[in-house]
Amino acid sequence: MDMKIAITATGPSLDDQVEPRFGRAPYYLFVDTETMEAEAVQNPNVAAGGGAGIQSAQLVSDRGANVVLTGNCGPNAFQVFGAAGIQIVVGVGGTVRQAVEQFKAGSLKPTDQANVASHHGMGGGMGMGGGRGMGGGRGMGRNRTS
Amino acid sequence: MKLAIASGKGGTGKTTIATNLALSLADTGIQVQLLDCDVEEPNCHIFLKPEIEKTGPVTVAIPEVVEEKCTGCGVCADVCEFKAIAVVKGKVLVFPELCHSCGACTLFCPEGAFREVPREIGVIEEGKAGGIGFIHGLLNIGELMSPAVIGAVKKAGGTPDVLIIDSPPGTSCPVIEAVKDADFVLLVTEPTPFGLNDLKLAVGMVRELGIPFAVGINRADVGNDEVKTYCGRERIEIVLEIPDDRRIAEAYSRGEMVVRALPEYGKTFEECWARIVDLHNHATQAGTSVGKTEAEG
Numbered sequence: 001m002d003m004k005i006a007i008t009a010t011g012p013s014l015d016d017q018v019e020p021r022f023g024r025a026p027y028y029l030f031v032d033t034e035t036m037e038a039e040a041v042q043n044p045n046v047a048a049g050g051g052a053g054i055q056s057a058q059l060v061s062d063r064g065a066n067v068v069l070t071g072n073c074g075p076n077a078f079q080v081f082g083a084a085g086i087q088i089v090v091g092v093g094g095t096v097r098q099a100v101e102q103f104k105a106g107s108l109k110p111t112d113q114a115n116v117a118s119h120h121g122m123g124g125g126m127g128m129g130g131g132r133g134m135g136g137g138r139g140m141g142r143n144r145t146s
Numbered sequence: 147m148k149l150a151i152a153s154g155k156g157g158t159g160k161t162t163i164a165t166n167l168a169l170s171l172a173d174t175g176i177q178v179q180l181l182d183c184d185v186e187e188p189n190c191h192i193f194l195k196p197e198i199e200k201t202g203p204v205t206v207a208i209p210e211v212v213e214e215k216c217t218g219c220g221v222c223a224d225v226c227e228f229k230a231i232a233v234v235k236g237k238v239l240v241f242p243e244l245c246h247s248c249g250a251c252t253l254f255c256p257e258g259a260f261r262e263v264p265r266e267i268g269v270i271e272e273g274k275a276g277g278i279g280f281i282h283g284l285l286n287i288g289e290l291m292s293p294a295v296i297g298a299v300k301k302a303g304g305t306p307d308v309l310i311i312d313s314p315p316g317t318s319c320p321v322i323e324a325v326k327d328a329d330f331v332l333l334v335t336e337p338t339p340f341g342l343n344d345l346k347l348a349v350g351m352v353r354e355l356g357i358p359f360a361v362g363i364n365r366a367d368v369g370n371d372e373v374k375t376y377c378g379r380e381r382i383e384i385v386l387e388i389p390d391d392r393r394i395a396e397a398y399s400r401g402e403m404v405v406r407a408l409p410e411y412g413k414t415f416e417e418c419w420a421r422i423v424d425l426h427n428h429a430t431q432a433g434t435s436v437g438k439t440e441a442e443g
Contacts, residue, residue, distance in 0.1 A: 048229065050228065050229060050244060051229025051230065051241070051244050054229050054232045054241060055229050055232070057232065058223065058234060061234040061235065062234075076241055076244075080234055080239060083232075083235065084234035084237075085235065
């Protein structure tokens with residue numbers, strides 16, 4: 001059956017790597033499994049303050065993907081995929097081309113649950129909220145971690 | 147007088163100062179109410195040990211879709227500034243934890259297909275701690291909308307002689323909510339590079355809000371002099387300096403009030419209060435904010 005697969009990617013070509021984060025992936029590659037034709041879409045939600053997973057899942061759904069291949073998927077995006085009837089495969093690595101071939105060969109199985117918590121893909125200076133976590137010692141402070 | 151105790155950096159001593167200032171004012175016969183607005187980690191109660199007399203839920207309004215009216219047009223998702231709504235295959239999904247209760251979806255839905263339902267995100271507790279009126283808020287675990295709980299705490303506050311607001315740390319929305327209508331802000335810091343960096347952020351915030359403010363330095367005799375140099379350059383008054391006294395740390399570790407365990411510090415807080423009153427009166431008369439740089443007027 002002819003299917004449209006969305007793969008999270010670090011760049012716009014089939015030979016770029018699969019990006020492990022779903023919501024904040026730099027690119028989504030939409031690949032036709034019959035023809036291997038690929039369309040790259042730059043992700044506008046890379047630096048979103050919050051709700052990146054939801055927005056990105058909506059984007060992928062709006063573009064008619066049937067299946068998503070990625071590294072990690074959080075609960076909010078997963079909920080959107082569920083409503084949209086989109087299958088999602090997590091734990092995918094290697095290049096986009098390899099991932100599509102693996103999927104076509106039937107060696108990638110969809111997941112039935114989110115595999116990471118919300119905000120998993122938010123790191124490296126993109127965090128929210130300020131100034132906590134450095135609370136002082138000397139018995140008078142408090143250590144805050146969020 | 148509504149005084150907010152705030153700081154850019156966490157762990158500088160806001161709660162120590164808020165509670166001990168409240169107690170030393172109450173000791174002199176002033177009618178004091180303390181609002182613990184650090185609703186993610188309230189801890190004034192650990193020191194004041196209030197008797198809670200009243201507890202109530204804090205709710206926010208979140209949208210609920212009336213399925214039979216919804217056409218799946220997607221306007222709601224487009225207008226949602228907080229990405230709390232997705233529309234996929236004509237089906238509306240609401241993510242309540244991301245909702246800021248702005249009401250845009252309900253307002254813009256062409257079909258009138260939303261109704262707003264209350265969702266509990268925390269509680270407020272009111273009581274008394276000796277002569278101090280006490281209110282604090284507790285945000286439920288996993289919730290994000292702390293400003294709503296902070297707003298509820300402040301709404302529950304009365305009009306005593308002095309209202310002391312213990313603010314959360316930082317300079318983001320919850321802090322703004324806590325300090326925005328204060329008459330005066332005391333910014334607590336410590337004499338370290340981290341303390342100075344976050345003090346500068348906090349000063350930027352209160353200047354933006356146009357509230358008169360001053361600085362209090364905790365553990366004032368450790369670290370370096372850069373906080374004082376900065377305050378001097380910016381013409382910011384330092385109204386409180388608490389030394390790095392091991393006995394304070396020991397009292398704190400036992401959940402004791404500094405002014406009870408070490409009564410000699412009562413004077414420190416009373417003097418701090420007198421200077422705040424002076425600065426506040428001066429700012430009110432001058433019609434301008436204390437601590438503004440010359441360039442700002």
